[in-house]
Amino acid sequence: MPELPEVETTRRGIEPAVVGRAVTRVVVRDPRLRWRVPAALTKELPGRVIGAVARRGKYLLLHTATGAVILHLGMSGSLRVVRCSDPPGKYDHVDIALDSGDCLRLRDPRRFGAVLWTRDHARHRLLARLGVEPLGPEFTGDYLFRATRGRRRAIRDFLLDGSVVAGIGNIYANEALFAAGIRPTRRAGRLDRDQCLRLARAIRATLKKAIQAGGTTLRDFRNGRGEPGRFQRALRVYGRGGEACRACGRPIRALRLGQRSAFFCPRCQQ
DNA sequence: CTCCGATCCTGATGGC
DNA sequence: TGCCATCAGGATCGGA
Numbered sequence: 001m002p003e004l005p006e007v008e009t010t011r012r013g014i015e016p017a018v019v020g021r022a023v024t025r026v027v028v029r030d031p032r033l034r035w036r037v038p039a040a041l042t043k044e045l046p047g048r049v050i051g052a053v054a055r056r057g058k059y060l061l062l063h064t065a066t067g068a069v070i071l072h073l074g075m076s077g078s079l080r081v082v083r084c085s086d087p088p089g090k091y092d093h094v095d096i097a098l099d100s101g102d103c104l105r106l107r108d109p110r111r112f113g114a115v116l117w118t119r120d121h122a123r124h125r126l127l128a129r130l131g132v133e134p135l136g137p138e139f140t141g142d143y144l145f146r147a148t149r150g151r152r153r154a155i156r157d158f159l160l161d162g163s164v165v166a167g168i169g170n171i172y173a174n175e176a177l178f179a180a181g182i183r184p185t186r187r188a189g190r191l192d193r194d195q196c197l198r199l200a201r202a203i204r205a206t207l208k209k210a211i212q213a214g215g216t217t218l219r220d221f222r223n224g225r226g227e228p229g230r231f232q233r234a235l236r237v238y239g240r241g242g243e244a245c246r247a248c249g250r251p252i253r254a255l256r257l258g259q260r261s262a263f264f265c266p267r268c269q270q
Numbered sequence: 271c272t273c274c275g276a277t278c279c280t281g282a283t284g285g286c
Numbered sequence: 287t288g289c290c291a292t293c294a295g296g297a298t299c300g301g302a
Binding site: 113220261 | 294
């Protein structure tokens with residue numbers, strides 16, 4: 001269930017093996033992902049050279065001269081570089097074989113991920129409506145302040161809205177809110193300018209630290225080389241309901257916000 | 271426009 | 287051990 005840091009970790013992990021290589025073959029063992037894997041991928045990608053591996057929100061892009069592969073890892077997806085001769089497992093649905101003998105392999109048990117082909121990624125419907133990059137220059141406290149005006153939903157849910165800020169998921173929304181001292185249930189529009197500034201800073205700092213730690217592995221996340229992340233040790237509220245707050249010792253509270261769990265410290269977060 | 275719930279799918283976990 | 291319910295890192299879609 002990769003969020004921005006896990007996707008960025010994946011991007012960095014696969015980049016050296018992929019950039020400058022030509023695709024020799026695409027094998028789709030099961031096309032039934034979030035959207036059906038298009039025949040155009042198998043048809044148009046072989047022979048193309050991958051010029052760059054980019055990330056936009058939680059999407060990965062493999063750029064070629066004639067189009068781009070759009071990848072999303074959904075809830076359970078992982079992307080690894082393996083040898084083409086390695087036998088695929090039950091959930092290894094898509095292989096992109098390279099002229100080096102390596103193979104970019106998508107594993108995704110729940111099949112919420114996506115592999116798409118586009119000739120014009122800038123216009124693609126999934127990418128076009130994405131909000132700003134939280135680690136980019138446009139994401140400031142002022143942006144967050146303006147974006148939250150008039151919004152009545154809980155700030156935790158607001159942060160999960162990819163059309164505002166792209167790439168924040170449930171773990172990092174909760175962690176950043178703890179770091180900013182704001183309760184996840186607080187209505188977005190009720191944050192003042194200073195709190196938005198603190199929250200934007202907390203989001204950037206949390207995501208950067210998580211990337212440095214190679215992401216968070218709660219269950220099945222693996223980087224491009226199959227290794228788990230290390231940020232789970234640094235989590236301060238996520239998944240810690242009932243445990244002592246690392247700052248003040250009070251028990252962390254868990255609650256359900258919408259369909260998903262939220263965690264906060266009743267003392268450190270107002 | 272904004273918000274919320276349902277939905278896709280499989281596996282892990284915990285209660286009985 | 288088995289069965290069942292619940293939960294999981296996403297995000298799109300449809301309807302209120």
